[in-house]
Amino acid sequence: MKAKSVTSHDVAKLAGVSRSTVSLVLNGSNAVSLSEETKERVREAARILGYRPNSAALMLRKGRTDTIGLVITETRSIRVDAYIPILHYAIADVLKEAGYSLLLETFERKKGVNPYTDLVFSHRIDGLMVLSPHVEDKDLHALLDSGFPVVQIGSIGHPEELSVTTCTSDSTTEAVRHIVDLGHRNIGSVPFSPSGFSATDSRLEELRQELLKSGIMLDADCIEFGDFSAESGYNATLRLMKRQPRLTAIFAGNDTIALGVIGALNSLGLSVPGDVSVVGYDDLPFSGFISPPLTTVKMNADHQGRLAADLMVKRLKGETIPQKRLVLPSQVVLRASTAKARMQASDL
Template sequence: MLANRIQRRVTITTIAREAGVSVSTVSKVLNGRADVADGTRTRVEELLEKHSYPRARRRGSDPAGLIDLVFDELDSPWAVEIIRGAEEVAHAAGVGTVVSAIHAAVEPSRSEPARQWLDNVERRRSEGVILVLEELTPEQRTRLEALNVPYVLIDPRGEPDPEVPSIGAANWAGGLAATQHLIDLGHRRIGLIGGPAGVLCSRARLDGYRGALDTAGLALDPALILYGDFHHESGYIQGGRLLELPDPPTAIFAASDQMAYGACEAARERGLRIPQDLSIVGFDDLSVSRWFSPPLTTVRQPLAEMGTLAARMLFRLSRGETLETTRVELATQLVKRESTAPPPVA
């Protein structure tokens, strides 16, 4: 019994380590590639036989019956929307979904959690993986490709690799629309609570904000631009800082709905009414935003649709099909509700 449990823990990395070769070399042996030296091939084959390692499933073969969704964290309704979209497609295909989190905030090194999800993907013989991570490392990518497991990224942190299938939203257009809406209402001092400065979608929303100000002939005031982490508390903290400025903004564009909720709370603590004294726009259109008090004006990011499309792309890849494009950006849409109004009369 114990021997069987140890045997099941053997991964492609284990084989590579014992053979003294790279993971990609083991992958070549598993997939019958000719560009491996005879002695190396024999050594790897012997270890594969010793550990009863299952031969890699080639794309287009019988499905494993599962797909994996891997997130950095699962503490946001943002993640739930993506899961909902992907699960609907998987359910219709008769395939199960396995959701896991790396918990990067709890374990900053990320090395052990990263190994765990990759090991689990290998053991489960997953049909494919949808990744919603700040970063897919070269090592992780190499191992997924060695396992012949297709994968799709959603909202990657940096500039998408043209060889890697990825899905995002029109973040620049969304930032432009949110800011332009506030300008059209008559606001001239508009604060921005952006997401992490190094994240692609954050930069795009900031650029949209800048573009709207520039088009309207409004000067960019660096004091009005602060950065959060997309979560409620950072919106509360940074919203408070904006409102404590000697010349505070009359409107705030928060780059996520959760940060907008936090900014609203900071405003109320200071006796400000929304939208009579301060207008606030979010980004995401989470399901709770329409029930917020007041209902939140926001930019709708099609999160469920992103999950849906990722799952469809994944199944096509698992069948060995070629995608027409590896990068898809879905449209965003401004949803006007009751958290925005013209600025108060001086």
């Protein structure tokens, strides 16, 4: 037998107040002055009964949903990328404090279908946050042109965008200099996703250009793309080392991929860093506690998420936003996964 749903009448009865009082308290109305004791009785009754106001009715009355959408553009990454939960928690925490709920949605691109239509044009959300937007996303460009509140974690270069990004170029320069100074010349890379993903492509290009300054070519034979998961990093490294067994250093696209890189090297009987040094990106919470602790480029997911959420709150409240594009610094964290390059027969 289906359980009876809880109504505002049930809350009013338990709290000993009228239904109109319940409505005023739970809808946050200040139309009538009520004592804090009365408000708390109503809230406590609602908590006990598990009652929540009808969100659709609230939206119709207030003209807003008090809900922000967060779109993850790469669905596969949700299951395996440890950066995303940190970012998600930070965003949700800031929005909750400001009175907003966060709706997490995945991105599904189909020919002829606008992936933002259901969320935005069905009036389910007041604003949209997009993680790792694609520069070629014409629908996102159009959404920004429309003036709908959007905050990006990443950038597509739209003149009116609100975005938070992390600059890795200086840290990549430092990380490459560190590896080169250790005597490494045979260097490979396992990016965190297939090519075509903007963050992957830009990070790989930064690495390629920095190595070139030291006279080291990072050609296609020294690159094997991962697919977001540690498992994909593992398999990519096996393929890479079969093709390039002389490599003494590998730049992993992120720390999750680096886990797979280290695991694959160990399975091949190679030690890290004795035989091959490994560098990651992100500095996730586990990075300093794996064996060996990982040298990585620190990117603060929590700070990035909080700044992005704060931008959204300011946008919705119509507050002045002095800087529309926030660019955060990164830094190299040196740990035990990098060491001097091993001597090879050709070096003797």
